[in-house]
Amino acid sequence: MQVLPAGPGALLAALEDAADVPVLYADLRRDLPTIQGCRDVVPGARTVLLDGLEDLEAARTYLAAWTPSARSAGGEPRVVELPTTYDGEDLDDVARRWEMTRAEVVATHTGTEFTVAFVGFSPGFAYCTGLPAELAVPRLDRPRPRVPAGSVGLAGEYAGVYPSASPGGWRLLGRTSATLWDASREEPALLTPGTRVRFTES
Known part of the structure; x- marks a missing residue:
């Protein structure tokens, strides 16, 4: 260090x-x-x-x-499960990069326990680690002007969920209905550093 x-x-x-x-x-x-x-x-x-x-x-x-x-x-870290519908615009592209079928991509993503490393970019946006290095995927060459809230994506070594609609260049696997950021909650961010995250297919 x-x-x-x-x-x-x-x-x-x-x-x-x-x-x-x-x-x-x-x-x-x-x-x-x-x-x-x-x-x-x-x-x-x-x-x-x-x-x-x-x-x-x-x-x-x-x-x-x-x-x-x-x-x-x-102590034991908190675990959050995020029900996810896997219908993202980049699911086929990720499957090609991983040399897998769509179903295998989903199985790999849901079979990985992620850890929130840090939060940034926008309120409640958690950068989650856990995928093997060989499954890292590059960001889009040209970011989308608007990514819907709840979109589940990958970029580099990280997995993440967009807490609110915003521009973004992550490769989208699907979407979750979970509320990632709510200023009225005692802890506004659902995902905080150290939290374990599991994506479940819905």
Whole structure:
């Protein structure tokens, strides 16, 4: 792990393994009382930002001592199931790239347990890891001007769901009726870092 300064009262932890990001995030959230004045913890693709630190050295000491083997201390992660209709515009294209039938693509997608690595792009948009590296697919050469809310897609190594209608270049496998973002809920985002996600065919 590399620990870099990120402005006054902030440190950026850069990790080599993306799978360690949600683990460090969960541990930091649990241990915030021991890190004086830490206002926020923000995970990224391979980084975790600690912001609002009053004691930078205490945070550096924590990060220097942290190892992924401590992951059991975080408790069991939450699991969310997303019922999905597999009728996406890019399902045939993904099947061709994966050298599978449509049914095999669906079976592969539903048979994978994903983990939310981080959230970004738009409120509630979760970047989920779990697919083997050889199944990564490129984004569209030309993004669509409007992707409907609930669209389930793939881009690079990630799977995700569009929480609201927006432009986007992910390859679409289908759609879910689940509400990914609701500002009236106590926790607006359905999918948060570290959450396990399972797609089920509906």
